[in-house]
Amino acid sequence: MNQLFDITGKKALVTGGTRGLGNGMAEGLMEAGCEVCLVGTGDSVFDVAKSYCDKGFKCHGVKADLGVREEVYRCYREALEKLGGDLDILVVSHGIQRRHPAEEFPIQDWDDVINVNLNAVFILCQEAAKTMIPKGYGKIILVSSMAAFFGGMITPAYAAAKGGLTQMAKEMSNDWIAKGINVNCLAPGYMDTDMCAALSDPANPRSQVILGRIPAGRWGKPEDMKGPCVFLASHASDYLGGAVIPVDGGYLVM
Secondary structure, three states, X not given: OHHHHOOOOOEEEEEOOOOHHHHHHHHHHHHOOOXXXXXXXXXXXXXXXXXXXXXXXXXXXXXXXXXXXXXXHHHHHHHHHHOOOOOOEEEEOOOOOOOOOHHHOOHHHHHHHHHHHHXXXXXXXXXXXXXXXXXXOEEEEEEOOHHHOOOXXXXXXXXHHHHHHHHHHHHHHHHHHHHOEEEEEEEEOOEOOHHHHHHHOOOOHHHHHHHOOOOOOOOEOHHHHHHHHHHHHOHHHOOOOOOEEEEOOOHHHO
16 A cells, blocks of 8 residues: 555656645655655745755755746756656646736736646646656646636636636546546645735635635645645556546535
8 A cells, every 4th residue: 555655756846836835745745755846936946945955855946937938848848857857747836816807807917827827737738748658657736726616706817727727637637648647636725825815814804704614624724735746646546537636625515
Protein backbone atom coordinates (compact mmCIF):
# COMPACT_ATOMS: atom_id res chain seq x y z
CA MET A 1 0.00 0.00 0.00
CA ASN A 2 2.82 2.43 0.80
CA GLN A 3 4.17 1.96 -2.73
CA LEU A 4 0.86 3.16 -4.19
CA PHE A 5 1.37 6.59 -2.65
CA ASP A 6 5.16 6.72 -2.97
CA ILE A 7 6.31 9.68 -5.10
CA THR A 8 9.86 9.82 -3.78
CA GLY A 9 12.21 11.20 -6.40
CA LYS A 10 9.46 12.40 -8.75
CA LYS A 11 9.85 15.78 -10.42
CA ALA A 12 7.03 18.28 -10.17
CA LEU A 13 6.21 21.72 -11.54
CA VAL A 14 3.76 23.80 -9.47
CA THR A 15 2.47 27.13 -10.76
CA GLY A 16 1.22 29.59 -8.18
CA GLY A 17 3.44 27.76 -5.75
CA THR A 18 4.69 30.66 -3.66
CA ARG A 19 1.56 31.17 -1.57
CA GLY A 20 -1.95 29.97 -0.84
CA LEU A 21 -3.22 26.66 -2.15
CA GLY A 22 -0.36 26.25 -4.62
CA ASN A 23 2.16 26.59 -1.84
CA GLY A 24 0.29 24.07 0.28
CA MET A 25 0.35 21.52 -2.54
CA ALA A 26 3.99 22.20 -3.40
CA GLU A 27 4.96 21.72 0.23
CA GLY A 28 2.98 18.49 0.38
CA LEU A 29 4.78 17.15 -2.69
CA MET A 30 8.17 18.05 -1.23
CA GLU A 31 7.28 16.45 2.10
CA ALA A 32 6.41 13.31 0.13
CA GLY A 33 9.85 13.28 -1.48
CA CYS A 34 9.43 15.22 -4.74
CA GLU A 35 11.81 17.66 -6.32
CA VAL A 36 9.69 20.72 -7.09
CA CYS A 37 10.01 23.77 -9.32
CA LEU A 38 7.79 26.66 -8.26
CA VAL A 39 6.49 29.27 -10.70
CA GLY A 40 5.59 32.70 -9.35
CA THR A 41 5.06 36.19 -10.71
CA GLY A 42 7.56 38.01 -8.49
CA ASP A 43 11.07 37.71 -7.14
CA SER A 44 9.60 36.15 -4.00
CA VAL A 45 9.56 32.83 -5.87
CA PHE A 46 13.34 32.65 -5.45
CA ASP A 47 13.11 33.42 -1.73
CA VAL A 48 10.43 30.78 -1.23
CA ALA A 49 12.44 28.19 -3.15
CA LYS A 50 15.53 28.99 -1.10
CA SER A 51 13.58 28.69 2.15
CA TYR A 52 12.61 25.14 1.19
CA CYS A 53 16.16 24.30 0.14
CA ASP A 54 17.33 25.54 3.54
CA LYS A 55 14.97 22.99 5.10
CA GLY A 56 16.55 20.19 3.11
CA PHE A 57 14.08 19.95 0.24
CA LYS A 58 14.91 20.04 -3.47
CA CYS A 59 13.23 23.18 -4.75
CA HIS A 60 13.73 25.63 -7.61
CA GLY A 61 12.07 28.87 -8.62
CA VAL A 62 11.05 30.37 -11.95
CA LYS A 63 9.61 33.86 -12.33
CA ALA A 64 7.06 34.39 -15.11
CA ASP A 65 4.01 36.41 -16.11
CA LEU A 66 1.57 33.69 -17.16
CA GLY A 67 -0.67 36.26 -18.79
CA VAL A 68 1.90 36.59 -21.59
CA ARG A 69 1.96 33.63 -23.97
CA GLU A 70 5.70 33.73 -24.67
CA GLU A 71 6.34 33.78 -20.91
CA VAL A 72 4.30 30.61 -20.45
CA TYR A 73 6.43 28.72 -22.95
CA ARG A 74 9.63 30.16 -21.49
CA CYS A 75 8.74 29.29 -17.93
CA TYR A 76 8.02 25.68 -18.89
CA ARG A 77 11.36 25.35 -20.71
CA GLU A 78 13.22 26.92 -17.81
CA ALA A 79 11.46 24.76 -15.23
CA LEU A 80 12.18 21.62 -17.23
CA GLU A 81 15.85 22.57 -17.40
CA LYS A 82 16.01 23.13 -13.65
CA LEU A 83 14.41 19.71 -13.12
CA GLY A 84 17.06 17.99 -15.22
CA GLY A 85 15.01 17.74 -18.41
CA ASP A 86 12.21 15.58 -17.01
CA LEU A 87 8.76 16.07 -15.48
CA ASP A 88 6.46 13.60 -13.73
CA ILE A 89 3.85 15.86 -12.12
CA LEU A 90 2.29 19.14 -13.24
CA VAL A 91 0.15 21.07 -10.75
CA VAL A 92 -1.47 24.15 -12.28
CA SER A 93 -2.58 26.32 -9.37
CA HIS A 94 -2.04 29.90 -10.51
CA GLY A 95 -4.91 32.27 -11.09
CA ILE A 96 -6.21 35.83 -10.86
CA GLN A 97 -9.60 37.26 -9.98
CA ARG A 98 -11.50 40.33 -11.19
CA ARG A 99 -14.88 41.30 -9.76
CA HIS A 100 -17.53 43.33 -11.61
CA PRO A 101 -21.20 42.70 -12.48
CA ALA A 102 -21.44 40.94 -15.83
CA GLU A 103 -23.05 43.92 -17.55
CA GLU A 104 -20.16 46.17 -16.46
CA PHE A 105 -17.27 43.72 -16.80
CA PRO A 106 -14.36 45.45 -18.63
CA ILE A 107 -13.25 43.50 -21.67
CA GLN A 108 -9.60 43.97 -20.69
CA ASP A 109 -10.28 42.29 -17.35
CA TRP A 110 -12.03 39.48 -19.23
CA ASP A 111 -9.00 39.00 -21.48
CA ASP A 112 -6.60 39.08 -18.53
CA VAL A 113 -8.49 36.43 -16.58
CA ILE A 114 -8.99 34.13 -19.56
CA ASN A 115 -5.34 34.44 -20.59
CA VAL A 116 -4.01 33.62 -17.13
CA ASN A 117 -6.63 31.18 -15.86
CA LEU A 118 -7.38 29.23 -19.04
CA ASN A 119 -5.07 29.85 -22.00
CA ALA A 120 -1.88 29.48 -19.93
CA VAL A 121 -3.26 26.31 -18.39
CA PHE A 122 -3.78 24.72 -21.79
CA ILE A 123 -0.27 25.61 -22.94
CA LEU A 124 1.32 24.19 -19.79
CA CYS A 125 -0.67 20.97 -20.08
CA GLN A 126 0.19 20.63 -23.76
CA GLU A 127 3.90 21.17 -23.11
CA ALA A 128 3.86 18.75 -20.17
CA ALA A 129 2.16 16.11 -22.30
CA LYS A 130 4.95 16.38 -24.86
CA THR A 131 7.40 15.52 -22.08
CA MET A 132 5.26 12.79 -20.52
CA ILE A 133 3.86 10.90 -23.53
CA PRO A 134 7.22 9.55 -24.78
CA LYS A 135 7.88 7.90 -21.41
CA GLY A 136 4.28 6.74 -20.94
CA TYR A 137 3.79 8.33 -17.53
CA GLY A 138 2.60 11.59 -16.03
CA LYS A 139 0.21 13.21 -13.59
CA ILE A 140 -1.52 16.50 -14.40
CA ILE A 141 -3.48 18.13 -11.59
CA LEU A 142 -5.56 21.21 -12.36
CA VAL A 143 -7.14 23.45 -9.75
CA SER A 144 -10.79 23.92 -10.58
CA SER A 145 -13.26 25.74 -8.33
CA MET A 146 -16.72 25.73 -6.84
CA ALA A 147 -17.40 28.04 -9.80
CA ALA A 148 -17.31 24.92 -11.99
CA PHE A 149 -20.41 23.68 -10.15
CA PHE A 150 -22.31 26.95 -9.75
CA GLY A 151 -21.95 30.36 -11.32
CA GLY A 152 -21.21 32.66 -8.42
CA MET A 153 -21.73 36.41 -8.70
CA ILE A 154 -19.73 39.32 -10.20
CA THR A 155 -17.04 36.90 -11.46
CA PRO A 156 -18.11 35.97 -15.02
CA ALA A 157 -14.57 35.64 -16.40
CA TYR A 158 -13.38 33.53 -13.47
CA ALA A 159 -16.43 31.26 -13.71
CA ALA A 160 -15.96 30.89 -17.46
CA ALA A 161 -12.26 30.08 -17.07
CA LYS A 162 -12.78 27.52 -14.33
CA GLY A 163 -15.66 25.92 -16.20
CA GLY A 164 -13.53 25.73 -19.31
CA LEU A 165 -10.54 24.39 -17.41
CA THR A 166 -12.68 21.64 -15.88
CA GLN A 167 -14.10 20.50 -19.21
CA MET A 168 -10.65 20.74 -20.76
CA ALA A 169 -9.30 18.36 -18.12
CA LYS A 170 -11.96 15.80 -19.06
CA GLU A 171 -11.11 16.07 -22.75
CA MET A 172 -7.36 15.84 -22.16
CA SER A 173 -7.93 12.82 -19.95
CA ASN A 174 -9.72 11.13 -22.83
CA ASP A 175 -6.81 11.93 -25.15
CA TRP A 176 -4.01 10.91 -22.83
CA ILE A 177 -5.05 8.34 -20.21
CA ALA A 178 -4.27 5.41 -22.53
CA LYS A 179 -0.84 6.97 -22.98
CA GLY A 180 -0.14 6.81 -19.25
CA ILE A 181 -1.09 10.36 -18.29
CA ASN A 182 -3.79 11.00 -15.69
CA VAL A 183 -5.48 14.40 -15.85
CA ASN A 184 -7.73 15.31 -12.93
CA CYS A 185 -9.00 18.36 -11.04
CA LEU A 186 -9.17 19.44 -7.44
CA ALA A 187 -12.02 21.85 -6.75
CA PRO A 188 -11.33 23.86 -3.58
CA GLY A 189 -14.24 25.18 -1.60
CA TYR A 190 -14.08 28.37 0.42
CA MET A 191 -10.44 28.67 1.43
CA ASP A 192 -8.86 31.14 3.83
CA THR A 193 -6.34 32.56 1.35
CA ASP A 194 -5.44 36.00 0.01
CA MET A 195 -7.93 35.64 -2.86
CA CYS A 196 -10.80 35.18 -0.40
CA ALA A 197 -9.52 37.50 2.34
CA ALA A 198 -12.46 39.89 2.04
CA LEU A 199 -14.96 37.04 2.27
CA SER A 200 -13.27 35.15 5.10
CA ASP A 201 -13.05 38.26 7.29
CA PRO A 202 -15.36 37.55 10.26
CA ALA A 203 -16.51 41.17 10.05
CA ASN A 204 -18.04 40.46 6.64
CA PRO A 205 -21.68 39.29 7.14
CA ARG A 206 -21.35 36.94 4.16
CA SER A 207 -18.50 35.14 5.91
CA GLN A 208 -20.89 33.81 8.53
CA VAL A 209 -23.42 32.78 5.89
CA ILE A 210 -20.75 30.80 4.05
CA LEU A 211 -19.43 29.25 7.25
CA GLY A 212 -22.94 28.13 8.12
CA ARG A 213 -23.03 26.11 4.89
CA ILE A 214 -19.75 24.28 5.50
CA PRO A 215 -20.44 21.05 7.44
CA ALA A 216 -16.80 20.88 8.53
CA GLY A 217 -17.46 24.06 10.50
CA ARG A 218 -14.44 26.00 9.24
CA TRP A 219 -12.90 27.56 6.17
CA GLY A 220 -10.34 25.48 4.31
CA LYS A 221 -6.58 25.95 4.60
CA PRO A 222 -3.74 25.38 2.11
CA GLU A 223 -2.65 22.28 4.01
CA ASP A 224 -6.05 20.71 3.30
CA MET A 225 -4.90 20.37 -0.32
CA LYS A 226 -1.81 18.31 0.50
CA GLY A 227 -3.40 14.86 0.80
CA PRO A 228 -5.63 15.09 -2.28
CA CYS A 229 -2.71 16.43 -4.33
CA VAL A 230 -0.35 13.63 -3.28
CA PHE A 231 -3.08 11.09 -4.07
CA LEU A 232 -3.52 12.45 -7.61
CA ALA A 233 0.26 12.64 -8.04
CA SER A 234 0.78 8.98 -7.10
CA HIS A 235 0.11 5.54 -8.57
CA ALA A 236 -2.95 5.37 -6.31
CA SER A 237 -4.80 7.43 -8.94
CA ASP A 238 -3.65 5.47 -12.01
CA TYR A 239 -7.23 4.52 -12.98
CA LEU A 240 -8.70 7.96 -12.33
CA GLY A 241 -9.32 10.20 -15.32
CA GLY A 242 -11.14 13.49 -15.74
CA ALA A 243 -12.34 13.51 -12.14
CA VAL A 244 -13.28 16.71 -10.33
CA ILE A 245 -12.72 16.19 -6.60
CA PRO A 246 -14.23 18.79 -4.27
CA VAL A 247 -12.04 19.78 -1.33
CA ASP A 248 -14.71 21.83 0.35
CA GLY A 249 -15.48 20.57 3.86
CA GLY A 250 -18.76 19.17 2.53
CA TYR A 251 -20.05 22.49 1.15
CA LEU A 252 -21.48 21.00 -2.05
CA VAL A 253 -23.57 18.37 -0.28
CA MET A 254 -24.93 20.65 2.45
